[in-house]
Amino acid sequence: MTYDPSTDGAQMDFQRRMSYGDYLQIDRLLSAQLPLSSAHDEMLFIVQHQTSELWMKLALFELDAARARIASDNTPEALKMLTRIARIFEQLNSAWDVLRTMTPWEYSQFRDDLGQSSGFQSWQYRAIEYAVGNRNPTMLRPHAHRPEIMAKLEAELARPSLYDEVLRRIFRLGLPVPEAVLSRDTSQPWQMDEGVLTAWAEVYRDPARHWEAYELAEKLVDFEDYFRRWRFNHVTTVERVIGFKRGTGGTGGVSYLRRMLEVELFPELWRVRTAL
Numbered sequence: 001m002t003y004d005p006s007t008d009g010a011q012m013d014f015q016r017r018m019s020y021g022d023y024l025q026i027d028r029l030l031s032a033q034l035p036l037s038s039a040h041d042e043m044l045f046i047v048q049h050q051t052s053e054l055w056m057k058l059a060l061f062e063l064d065a066a067r068a069r070i071a072s073d074n075t076p077e078a079l080k081m082l083t084r085i086a087r088i089f090e091q092l093n094s095a096w097d098v099l100r101t102m103t104p105w106e107y108s109q110f111r112d113d114l115g116q117s118s119g120f121q122s123w124q125y126r127a128i129e130y131a132v133g134n135r136n137p138t139m140l141r142p143h144a145h146r147p148e149i150m151a152k153l154e155a156e157l158a159r160p161s162l163y164d165e166v167l168r169r170i171f172r173l174g175l176p177v178p179e180a181v182l183s184r185d186t187s188q189p190w191q192m193d194e195g196v197l198t199a200w201a202e203v204y205r206d207p208a209r210h211w212e213a214y215e216l217a218e219k220l221v222d223f224e225d226y227f228r229r230w231r232f233n234h235v236t237t238v239e240r241v242i243g244f245k246r247g248t249g250g251t252g253g254v255s256y257l258r259r260m261l262e263v264e265l266f267p268e269l270w271r272v273r274t275a276l
């Protein structure tokens with residue numbers, strides 16, 4: 001006899017009850033995979049990007065909440081959120097293993113169908129970059145045709161970045177963050193600052209005395225570590241799949257992505273290691 005879980009109480013009747021699919025909007029989620037070609041690998045490509053966007057959505061949600069917690073002096077909750085964000089990036093990093101199963105020939109079967117669309121136009125990716133402090137306003141331009149997205153990205157630039165909030169917090173904790181840093185125009189990209197390096201050096205020379213600042217710093221380093229791995233996985237996958245062809249988004253492709261590997265989100269936190 002086959003086992004019937006309803007004999008153990010499993011609910012089988014959802015005529016008038018909220019089910020799994022109702023709660024999670026599964027119909028809507030699963031009706032959004034619409035390949036443009038008959039190439040077998042296009043489904044992989046779509047699912048890979050859509051799942052990445054879902055994880056980015058959660059990362060943005062957590063980043064926003066972590067930043068608010070830091071601004072209101074609730075560091076313990078922020079630390080937990082920052083840990084989760086690093087784990088999300090770990091997840092995104094593992095996902096490249098699935099995409100890497102697609103060979104250049106397989107990708108060439110549908111690449112032309114992508115037109116000029118590219119991950120370069122992912123607004124959530126740009127919002128993450130802006131939230132963590134990589135603020136290049138030129139990157140708003142591909143979104144000019146979508147006012148509601150422009151508004152979200154501009155609102156992001158109008159908020160202090162995660163790093164700016166951390167620096168304000170460690171100032172409140174008594175560390176010597178320069179006044180010019182605290183009153184800077186936070187919509188602008190971060191510039192490496194000697195005074196901030198001095199403040200972090202004080203933290204790293206005596207972590208026990210500056211434990212909260214130390215924990216925040218190490219969480220940021222951890223996050224950037226995972227983010228760097230994401231960029232590296234991306235550029236390596238791209239080289240593997242399209243070599244040195246130009247990107248559909250119009251950039252040089254690998255040359256552009258290699259340049260992005262040089263981005264440093266929290267430069268003083270990397271420099272401080274040398275200064276110890």
Ligand code: HEM
Binds near residue numbers: 107246247249254257
């Ligand atoms: C075969 C797979 C992939 C290829 C060949 C590829 C290729 C590229 C290229 C060439 C660029 C540079 C912009 C351009 O000119 O198009 C780019 C940018 C980008 N791609 Fe991909 N990509 C792939 C997979 C992915 C995946 C899975 C994601 C995850 C969401 C992603 C997200 C991005 C993002 C966010 C950018 C902008 C990066 C930045 O501006 O720093 N890509 N991609």
Ligand SMILES: N[C@@H](CC(=O)c1ccccc1NC=O)C(=O)O
Binds near residue numbers: 114242
């Ligand atoms: N830029 C890629 C195309 C690409 O990967 C892509 C195209 C549409 C939507 C997302 C994409 N992913 C990352 O850029 C290429 O040049 O082949």
